[in-house]
Amino acid sequence: MKEADVFEIDGRPVGEGAKLLIIGEVAQAHDGSLGMAHAYIDAISDVGADGVKFQTHIAAAESTPAEKFRVRFSQQDATRYDYWKRMEFTEEGWQGIAKHARQRGLIFLSSAFSLQAAELLIRVGVPAWKIASGEVGTARIFERIAQTGLPILLSTGMSPWAEIDAIVEQIKAKSLPLLVFQCTTAYPCPPEKVGLNVIGELRRRYSCPVGLSDHSGSIFPGLAAATLGADMLEVHVTLSREMFGPDVPASVTTAELRQLVEGVRFIENMMSNPVDKDIIAQEMEPLRQLFFKSIVASQDLLEGTVLGPEHLTTKKPGTGIPAERMESMFGRRLRRAVGRDELLREEDLL
Numbered sequence: 001m002k003e004a005d006v007f008e009i010d011g012r013p014v015g016e017g018a019k020l021l022i023i024g025e026v027a028q029a030h031d032g033s034l035g036m037a038h039a040y041i042d043a044i045s046d047v048g049a050d051g052v053k054f055q056t057h058i059a060a061a062e063s064t065p066a067e068k069f070r071v072r073f074s075q076q077d078a079t080r081y082d083y084w085k086r087m088e089f090t091e092e093g094w095q096g097i098a099k100h101a102r103q104r105g106l107i108f109l110s111s112a113f114s115l116q117a118a119e120l121l122i123r124v125g126v127p128a129w130k131i132a133s134g135e136v137g138t139a140r141i142f143e144r145i146a147q148t149g150l151p152i153l154l155s156t157g158m159s160p161w162a163e164i165d166a167i168v169e170q171i172k173a174k175s176l177p178l179l180v181f182q183c184t185t186a187y188p189c190p191p192e193k194v195g196l197n198v199i200g201e202l203r204r205r206y207s208c209p210v211g212l213s214d215h216s217g218s219i220f221p222g223l224a225a226a227t228l229g230a231d232m233l234e235v236h237v238t239l240s241r242e243m244f245g246p247d248v249p250a251s252v253t254t255a256e257l258r259q260l261v262e263g264v265r266f267i268e269n270m271m272s273n274p275v276d277k278d279i280i281a282q283e284m285e286p287l288r289q290l291f292f293k294s295i296v297a298s299q300d301l302l303e304g305t306v307l308g309p310e311h312l313t314t315k316k317p318g319t320g321i322p323a324e325r326m327e328s329m330f331g332r333r334l335r336r337a338v339g340r341d342e343l344l345r346e347e348d349l350l
Helices: 034-046 080-087 091-103 115-124 139-146 161-173 196-206 220-227 254-271 277-283 285-291 323-329
Strands: 007-009 012-014 021-027 051-056 107-112 129-131 152-154 178-183 210-214 232-238 294-297 312-315
Touching (some): 021 254, 034 091, 051 091, 115 139, 139 161, 196 210, 196 220, 210 220
Parallel strands (some): 021 232, 129 152, 178 210, 210 232
């Protein structure tokens, strides 16, 4: 990756040499409750994630009554349009959400699903734009958000390579900072469709930071992505698996998010500290003396004894002649008498 491809979101570096940014995706998990949205911000901050992401829906601007449910989950929404309507917050509500996230040290992100939603988020203030999988081909939204000059976080969950190539070319033509997510739009996503192999291909193909937008409902793909050098990880979050909503099966709990954050930081620490086996062996010398074995007398031996296999064995500690030198001891003569279980020394031998 070129140095120019490293950029910042809200003062946090993204790309080569930077820590992996972990974003908790709330989406519609708040179920239309502003109080619940704020509860998610606190929970995601408490477990050490770097950012929180929402989705900004304005029903009249993005949907019609003809839109079908992805999964029929709601007893209270007659149509998906009704659901989107119930998910709306006022601009004042969004201002409060963004302010709260920043106060808790989180990057505030939200996907715009209409031109009106994009305009709202411009007024609220976002440090980058997440383009959802279903919005890759929405030219009017793209053109508007491109005018802001902010970084683009591009999802690819439903796109073939040709479509990704085209949108990446447009973004690069505008000299916008770019991160591309590997994503599979399945809720939950089974392990055989996570596509970890695509992460490396995205980096090679587009020479930009890359990430994983994970819908598996587990922490395992995120941990694996960390070992592959992903620059950003986005996971859906739920307060409990008993919560209501279509994304719960594809979400990790906040307790699991904490494990994921801790695991990623552990992996980063490991990967940034390569080990020299010779140096480690030197550091382990006190343990070697405890765990390794030395050559000892297997019986009381007289001075002048010519040593054979019947006279010697190996036992702890490893502070005497190393066990691996056993064969070289045979045929040598004792300078002095040696008692059973006594460690042999070089000065004891002729």
